[in-house]
Amino acid sequence: MDDPAAGAPAAAVKALSCPSCGGAIEIKAAGYTVTIVCQYCSSVLDVANPDVRVITEYHEAAAALEIPPGTRGTLDGIEWEAIGYMRRSEGGSYPWDEYLLFNPYRGYRWLVTDGRGWSLGEMLTRTPEWSSPSGLFVGGERYEAFFRDTPAQVDYVLGEFYWRVAVGEEVVASTYVRPGWMLSREANGSEINWTLLRLLKPKEMSEAFGVDVPPRSRPPLPHQPSPYHGTIGKVATIGFATLGLLILLLILFSGRGPLLTERMTLPQTGQVQSATFGPITLDGAYQAVSIKARAPALDNAWVDLDYALVDRRTQVSYQAFGVAERYSGRDSEGSWTEGDRSSAIKMATVPAGIYDLVVDASATRWKTNPSAMIWGSAPRTGPEPIEVEIVASTGMTFLSNVIFAGFLILIPLGFMFFRHAAFETSRKGESDFSGTAAQDDEEDE
């Protein structure tokens, strides 16, 4: 064994001297690590063989990394040490950062960011199953194709790696997504590797590695879940439940045609006429009762209507007041009319019972019509009585309220669907498999 003093913990690191600058380097993943980049002179060293040799030398200053090698952080209760860093790109464009994490008891993980959010990646040990050219399955979850085969290269390395990493090293990468998760396929001539990445919450990342993460990223990341998706579900559930309840109420409270149609003849003198109509039988536990009055011959006069719906058994009375009025005349701009020859009132929740409708009504002529005085053209109608038709029915006006409530519910829902669709369009805008991207390709050609 490497460890002659049985029981003492094995050293966690192996020390060596950089053959380029002589600096003391510690290998954290001894036995796995093949390539290490000297932290002092940035020389890339080959440590796969006992004789450490310099592969390439970098005399650029080491990039100021967000997570310097040696930093430890805890994700999902497991402590990780950042041991390597790579900057990668697609032929120099769209750069992103990858940090290699190591725990001797847990193996390796990747932290990947392009500045819009961080993902934690783990290499898959199983091969995905193809479902169609645009998607595949891993562990029962479907992933949609997002980026098709694109070359990915290494632009800069620091720290240590379990393979012989080299600047310029190129793989062909494809990306598949589902909300919150990304599946990355990287292939070179001798290996195909699949990595499953989980989008980390900004809080997870800042707590683990003290890295500031923008709370919102624009455009969204390929695997970023739509922030409206969950809310839409909740709002839609509540909204449709409310709408369903309203429709149920509508059915319970709705009427079956007019309960009563009566006529009254009123002299246009302002004298109150009283009439009692009935009986009106209301079957529903509670219902809305609407009463409409219509005076087709009304002109330059008004009708006051006092209604009382009186329960024959209890003498409890439900009261309402309505008015119908109609004025007309002629002025410098021509003839005009104003008012409505009918009146509609509604009693919202009337309990079951047998009722009489008591109507106290009066019709009054509008005597002082200034325009009529000036122009002398107001029609002079005689004092003949006005006929008023009174119709009582249940429910019907309630429908308009339900429609209105429906609108109130659907407007925010529609707005959220719109925002969700806009988010998804923006997210998929970068995809090689979306309509817009296909158009872009055509334009490029």
Add this chain to the structure above:
Amino acid sequence: MLKVNCPHCGAEVVFRSAALPVRVCDYCQTTLIRSDEGVRQVGKAATLPFDVSPIQIGTRGRFEDQAFEVIGRVRWGWTDGSWNEWLLLFADDRHAWLGEAMGQFMLLAERPIEDLRDEKFQSLLQGKPVDVGTEARLDDETLIAADMRGASCIAAEGELPFTAVTGWSITSVDFRSASGRCASLQRDQEGAHFYDGRYVTLAELSPTNLRPIEGWRMPAHG
């Protein structure tokens, strides 16, 4: 169990299973072979290079309700890295291998070459190369060739079913499947061996007596 003294340094060495005739002396790294005539030396194994593997000789665990103990290891190297194959001796005297590469573990047991009927395997057995991504059928499951590489033995320790001489060169082809199954075909001039099993996590083996590593909290398993 057979206890003898190392013919080279005199230290006590133990052979626990008749199926595992090879033993590397813990003290002088001499490779010993046990036979009816006794124990003889077949050379000296190289000293294992330092690594931070969490496994060590003496690590115990369970796999599919069978207790095992780690009793041997072969370390393989290739142009771009190296990996460990730990020998597990189960309570019922069977043995299997725990492959450890890039922080991932696979538990493999040897199977007869005759089980490989697919022509892709046949072509491999005839010494031909195979492309990464090639599919081959085994027991009604599709296996996919994940990599093919030449490797050579860096060093060995403990008890082994074969002599693992430093510098011994093989060709190793690894297969994977959608279910997490994995297999490995290892070929040299003399023939081929086939190993079948699946990927495992360290945690699911409930390991005890893992190797303590300075500065790292050992996970509580077992």
